[in-house]
Amino acid sequence: MTTAISIQQVHKRFAAVQALRGISMEVPQGAFFGLLGPNGAGKSTLISIMAGLARADAGAIRVMGHNVVSAWRQSRHALGVVPQELVYDPFFSVREVLRLQSGYFGLGRGNEAWIEELLETLSLADKADANLQALSGGMKRRVLIAQALVHRPEVVVLDEPTAGVDVELRQALWHFARRLHREGHTILLTTHYLEEAESLCDEIAILNHGQLVTRDSKQNLLARYPWRTLHITVDRTSFQLPEALVPLLTSADDSCLTFRLHRERDTIGAVLAALQAAGLTVVDLSTEEVGLEEVFLRLIGQSGEGP
């Protein structure tokens, strides 16, 4: 698999703050890649350098093999960034904004069909001639996505695209992001919603304090935390817990028991059998699988600071 984004030993300092400390990683072509980290981790700085909005003090970033400094025109042609903020030019309509953005990429009338397709796909067709000022926040977000895609970039950066959007739009954006990915775009997603990254991304990198904490596939990351939680309610409030289950018990509240089970060593069946052998009847049962959030908090905690 070829590399869509290559980041090599990138350093960046702002006055007294070292924003990036030798970040190195690669994003494979066609990946849905999550870039996670607490505030101030360096995610936005990295994206700014990628998009040419900032310059690294040292190191190099390549987008589709094009160095963002020495081959900046090619690298920017290959990259589309959806910014986090709802920024817009108040003078123009949606269609005009897309035509102007298309013009910046040297695309003329030949790109009209794609602009119309974008308007349709992002449900902007009936607002195409409306001034941006008159649009809702959700619609403005869609326009920003259309702007980022107007030149058909191979790599799309979604910088916290669902921050502050309602559930319906979030679902629509997820659906659209998945579609882009299916169509062969490489997606780089930064988000504070870990369930979003867990749902969408197949590879994840976590930054903290300007350093790469980890970079792995989602499955491998989740496997690093091999625990799951088992909640059981039994038919009595007073009982003697089998000795074999005591090390697994994390909390007990009257008839409600919570166990932490190792994914490979401990089985639910063994717990239920032990309870049955002790004469207890299970009234209710639920399990809680470990999520990316637990892995994230653990890794960030290990690297020095919580989110």
Add this chain to the structure above:
Amino acid sequence: MMAFTIAGRELRSLFLSPLAWAILAVVSGICAWFFLAYLDFFLQMQPRLAALPGGPGAADMVVAPLFSTAATVLLLVVPLLTMRLISEERRAQTLPLLLSAPVSMSEIVFGKFLGVLGFVLVMLAIIAAMPLSLLAGGGLDLGLWAAGVLGLLLLLASFCSIGLYLSTLTAQPVVAAVSTFGLLLLLWILNLASSGGNGGGLFDYLSLMSHFQPLLRGIFSSTDIVYYLLLIGTFLVLSIRRLDADRLQH
């Protein structure tokens, strides 16, 4: 060339802004009023001037004062047009959309400059057309008129480049407008210091007015043209450098 795309966008956004239309109306109104006042004065003086051998004509009595007045009016107005070029984009955070496109800093700056200059050229065309109406009723020294138009064009282009640079320095359009007006006024009246003695020659050379007045009198000097081109070029380069420095800082 991308610069023309940016210039087109800038020009269009200016024409979509009510401020620009208001400016166009006010400048046209004021200049038309002055034109009629100078014409009226000339017509009153004409019988006496006609008796003088080689006396001043309509071009001297109407065109030069009109262009001089227009320059003063535009000194007040151009900062209002240039103030939003970059600072408004900074304030609205739309600058990254432009900076992340495959467009060089030179193209961005040159495009912005051409865009605002295009609007200013519309004003210049209206002002320059006023004296041409005299051709319907008599003669006009077109050489003097052309020199005046050239002088006004170079002066306005200088205003635009200075305004553009000061717009790159701040995210507040009002601050950009006030500082542009201050710097333009300083450069305008700098030659007043030349009467003081020491350093007068330098101030006189640096003054915008010193290089504008000869063109209004029909004197075409390459020194004046080079002065304006250098001034325009310097502030455009400074604007490019300023935006480039942003990349290093951010």
